[in-house]
Amino acid sequence: MSPLPPLFSALGDPTRLAIVERLMTEGELDAGTIQAALPISAPAVSRHLDVLKRAGLVTRRAEKQRRLYAVRPEALTTISQWTMSHREFWDTSLRRLELAIKKDQTP
Amino acid sequence: MSPLPPLFSALGDPTRLAIVERLMTEGELDAGTIQAALPISAPAVSRHLDVLKRAGLVTRRAEKQRRLYAVRPEALTTISQWTMSHREFWDTSLRRLELAIKKDQTP
DNA sequence: CCAATATTTAACAGTCTTGCTAATTAAAGA
């Protein structure tokens, strides 16, 4: 239901990944608090938050004159499900790799 | 060890995501075979493959005059580990959401 | 050696992205 490329694209920027990680560990935060920890201007942060919002990664709600942002758990679930849907591939590939290395080291 | 933003950024392009998914289901493929399924020129595909390579998402090896590409399982593991490291957040958030919806529907 | 095949590199155009400062909008509170 949720398209992956916008999610990956949004997380591909280090600033946005940092914002998402902070929101996940600290929970809902307002734009000002998010901005304070970053080395860029408020308008720049506002645009990053808009990108995250349009990708479906965060929600936004108004509280007095503040805008509160929070990560949408469904977005993370979508990514998790994608990796899991390919788990058979990377799990067995990794196992094969480890076996090959072991065989190489102790001949 | 492997940085996430380049991985996410590389997967943020629909063409590259499609390439990675195809390589995961079909295994190692040469550049020409990958290009044949896509609506863009060979040089464009070559550049996408280079982006994937530099992000650490694929390996490349020469076989006669062909270049064979394959997904690095470690890259997928890195992403999986990231989602899992935040699983407590999205798992409990989702559960809370579901409870709130249920409470709303049957008052 | 030469022609064919496979792929990449070069050069270029159009479009996005990201940052900035200045201006605007919205609500709070004296």
Place this chain on the structure above:
DNA sequence: TCTTTAATTAGCAAGACTGTTAAATATTGG
């Protein structure tokens, strides 16, 4: 009402991204 606080939108510049065609590189196989 007027000032302060919070955040966004507008407008602009620098640089990155993606696609194209043409040229270059490398390997094969007659």
